[in-house]
Amino acid sequence: MKIISKYLKLLPVFLLVLVLTGCSDDDDNNTPTTVTVVDVAVANGFTSLAAALQATDLVTTLQGPGPFTVFAPTNEAFDDLLTATGLDLANLSTSEEELVRQILLNHVIVGTEVPSSAITTTGIYANTGADAPGNNNLSIYARVNADNNNTVEINGGDGTTSAPRNGADVTTPDVPADNGVIHVINKVLGLPTVVDMALANPEFGSLVASLTTAGQPDFVSILSTANGTSPAPFTVFAPTNAAFQTLLDSNMMWNSPADIDSALLTAVLQHHVLAGQNVQSGDLNQSGTTSPETLQGQTIDITLPGTNGNIADVVDGAGNEAGIRAVDVQTSNGVIHVVNAVLLPAS
Structure with missing residues (x-):
């Protein structure tokens, strides 16, 4: 891990001053001092983060009991955001203040302290404090990249070692506070779309390759449509790499998605998407079958509870069975559920 500037070197000194000052104030009643994630951010010299928290009335929130996991962008990262967007933290309109507030909340996991040791090479998902369609909270994805010095x-990293992403790298992990932990990151996280989350997880590499295969509709643009603008929001059933490999192995002429007939591949991909719907697992019939219509035009059957270790069972348009293995990866314009087989339409 890279070490961030001189501020972190001064952290023990700042914290000692904070603690001693608090103890002096509370000597009469012996009340212990609490050093919150806000105090630690200020002590580290993250003035832009502190100003943004102040401008959006989030200081009091993060001074609460938590616990919080905060991904704290550096001043340089905030400067890049402000330059790119033209935002002025001292003069935000109502809509701009709400946007900045949601961006900041997308950097905070509320109610859970996640140390870096809990983050694996396969990755973990968690919910942030930011709002998403259907009164849900945005998901965040973190993983250790063994190909990027661990x-x-x-949310896919900062793009320096792979395709450009809407994410960031942790440069300094595990900065402690009494009400949580801070991980320093080198970029401000954007509000992710279903495309961003698919790009972030290498387990969806085959899905991304299929969506971007020559001859396909511009699925990236379609699935990047902002929430509230048709055809968003989306519910995406995302097959794993292993699921796509099973599909390719079913035909000796198929070595990659590009070998599949273009019209067939389009229909298959559309059969994994519900348009105009943000359907989380809790929205399904919890003791029966739900049969939504896909973007391709045919329905799929989703049955709860699932069998054989599946959260839910799925029957595609062709009558094949699949299983939902992970649910409710929430983005700003839809939700992703992970399936263990490629869903095929009837024709």
Whole structure:
């Protein structure tokens, strides 16, 4: 891990001053001093983060009991954001203040303290404090990238070692506070779309390759449509790499998605998407079958509870069975559920 500037070197001194000052104030009643994630951020010299928290009335929130996991962008990262967007923290309109507030909340896991040791090479998902469609909270994805010096990458990383992403790298992990932990990151996290989350997780590499295969509709643009604008929001059933490999192995002429007939591949991919719907697992019939219509035009059957270790069972348009293995990866324009087989339409 890279070490961030001189501020972190001064952290013990700042914290000691904070603690001693608090103890002096509370000597009469012996009340212990609490050093919150806000105090630690200020002590580290993250003035831009502190100003943004102040401008959006989030200081009091993060001074609460928590616990919080905060991914704290550096001043340089905030400067890049402000330059790119033209935002002025001292003069935000109502809509701009809400945007900045949601961006900041997307850096905070509320109610859970996640140390870097809990983040694996396969990755973990968690919910942030930011709002998402359907009164849900945005998800965040963190993983250790063994190909990037075991750097912890958030939402796919900062793009320096792979395709450009809407994420960041952790440069300094595990800065402690009494009400949580801070991980320093080198970029401000954007509000992720279903495309961003698919790009972030290498387990969806085959899905991304299929969506971007020559001759396909511009699925990236379609699935990046902002929430509230048709055809968003989306519910995406995302097959794993192993699921796609099973599909390719079913035909000796198929070595990659590009070998599949273009119209067939389009229909298959559309059969994994519900348009205009943000369907989380809790929205399904919890003791029966739900049969939504896909973007391709045919329905799939989703049955709860699942069998054979599946959270839910799925029957595609062709009558094949699949299982939902992970649910409710929430993005700003839809939700992703992970399936263990490629869903095929009837024709």
